[in-house]
Amino acid sequence: MGRPIGMLPAHALTLAACLVAVHEPTLPRTGSIARVAAIPPPAASAAGELTLGGDMPVHRLGFGAMRITGQGIWGEPEDRDGAIALLRRLVDLEVNFIDTADSYGPAVSEELIAEALHPYPPDLVIATKGGLTRPGPGSWQPDCRPERLKRCCDESLLRLKLDAIPLYQLHTVDAKVPLEESVGALAELRDEGKVRHVGLSNAGVEHLRRAQEIVPIASVQNRYSVTARDSEDVLNACQEQGLAFIPWFPLDAGRIGADVLAEIASAHGATPAQVALGWLLRHSDVALPIPGTSSIEHLEENVAAAGVRLTDDDLERLDGLATN
Numbered sequence: 001m002g003r004p005i006g007m008l009p010a011h012a013l014t015l016a017a018c019l020v021a022v023h024e025p026t027l028p029r030t031g032s033i034a035r036v037a038a039i040p041p042p043a044a045s046a047a048g049e050l051t052l053g054g055d056m057p058v059h060r061l062g063f064g065a066m067r068i069t070g071q072g073i074w075g076e077p078e079d080r081d082g083a084i085a086l087l088r089r090l091v092d093l094e095v096n097f098i099d100t101a102d103s104y105g106p107a108v109s110e111e112l113i114a115e116a117l118h119p120y121p122p123d124l125v126i127a128t129k130g131g132l133t134r135p136g137p138g139s140w141q142p143d144c145r146p147e148r149l150k151r152c153c154d155e156s157l158l159r160l161k162l163d164a165i166p167l168y169q170l171h172t173v174d175a176k177v178p179l180e181e182s183v184g185a186l187a188e189l190r191d192e193g194k195v196r197h198v199g200l201s202n203a204g205v206e207h208l209r210r211a212q213e214i215v216p217i218a219s220v221q222n223r224y225s226v227t228a229r230d231s232e233d234v235l236n237a238c239q240e241q242g243l244a245f246i247p248w249f250p251l252d253a254g255r256i257g258a259d260v261l262a263e264i265a266s267a268h269g270a271t272p273a274q275v276a277l278g279w280l281l282r283h284s285d286v287a288l289p290i291p292g293t294s295s296i297e298h299l300e301e302n303v304a305a306a307g308v309r310l311t312d313d314d315l316e317r318l319d320g321l322a323t324n
């Protein structure tokens with residue numbers, strides 16, 4: 001049985017007093033005993049807010065829930081309890097935008113989100129996607145036929161225990177299915193109330209224009225980071241129209257690293273990953289990064305990027321990192 005707190009031995013109290021004293025100088029004194037409170041790192045709200053679809057405000061630093069599954073984004077994670085704990089930590093860190101997909105696992109990511117967080121905090125926005133099938137680990141195949149998208153949406157609703165999916169994204173453009181047919185299915189799901197807003201993923205500017213002729217589009221999710229900028233034209237289109245742009249691989253899938261990033265990070269007492277995320281937040285105010293991780297430590301580090309304040313000189317140097 002654990003010892004009640006009031007019965008801590010004297011040496012433990014002395015040690016505790018020494019530990020807290022390290023943080024004390026920044027806090028006001030009230031009487032002879034220092035008031036002690038750890039200064040929390042910045043939470044996701046420090047990244048500012050973005051309103052998705054005109055009515056869903058979210059903090060501008062979200063979470064990508066692809067990495068909480070097994071290897072190859074396949075099956076159950078090795079540490080299931082750890083994945084649940086990580087998802088619950090999001091709430092403490094004020095992360096209120098989670099990106100997932102039916103194909104992550106498949107099904108596993110959505111199931112874990114529901115298990116960890118349902119009933120959901122009222123401000124939590126879950127974005128999921130349909131349109132990719134999974135023949136096996138690491139393998140992805142498009143299937144954006146309307147009837148399949150509708151079935152996938154129904155299954156996501158059940159797994160996520162939702163009446164309506166806040167943001168339902170077409171995961172890809174399927175070369176075998178006219179975009180108008182795939183987006184048409186999402187428009188019908190929206191009319192039926194199963195989907196609140198529709199988003200696109202892996203789409204170009206012309207896809208966006210064609211989709212917008214069928215249904216209002218709230219967001220586009222494409223690969224984009226400080227070093228991978230193929231989608232700059234899509235980001236610009238989102239910026240002009242006030243749509244959210246959700247960069248996937250914001251950390252280049254964990255490979256982010258360049259001398260400039262490390263130098264700027266060290267000047268700010270930050271990490272290269274935090275600088276890469278801080279750049280995205282400053283580069284565009286419609287950017288909603290969704291760094292993915294299976295580690296609570298990395299999650300905390302990534303969310304604390306909301307507090308990194310890059311200078312104009314930093315931005316100029318980072319702008320020069322573009323490889324495309």
Ligand SMILES: NC(=O)c1ccc[n+]([C@@H]2O[C@H](COP(=O)([O-])OP(=O)(O)OC[C@H]3O[C@@H](n4cnc5c(N)ncnc54)[C@H](OP(=O)(O)O)[C@@H]3O)[C@@H](O)[C@H]2O)c1
Binds near residue numbers: 249250274292293299
């Ligand atoms: N729409 C699409 O087609 C599409 C495609 C890919 C991804 N996505 C979405 O985008 C999200 C983000 O992409 P992603 O997760 O693939 O890539 P990412 O965010 O660029 O990087 C994630 C990788 O970086 C590592 N990492 C995370 N934080 C780190 C840190 N602070 N320091 C060092 N390493 C760190 C992670 O490993 P640890 O687990 O060890 O932290 C993981 O391997 C996904 O979760 C998913 O929701 C969408």
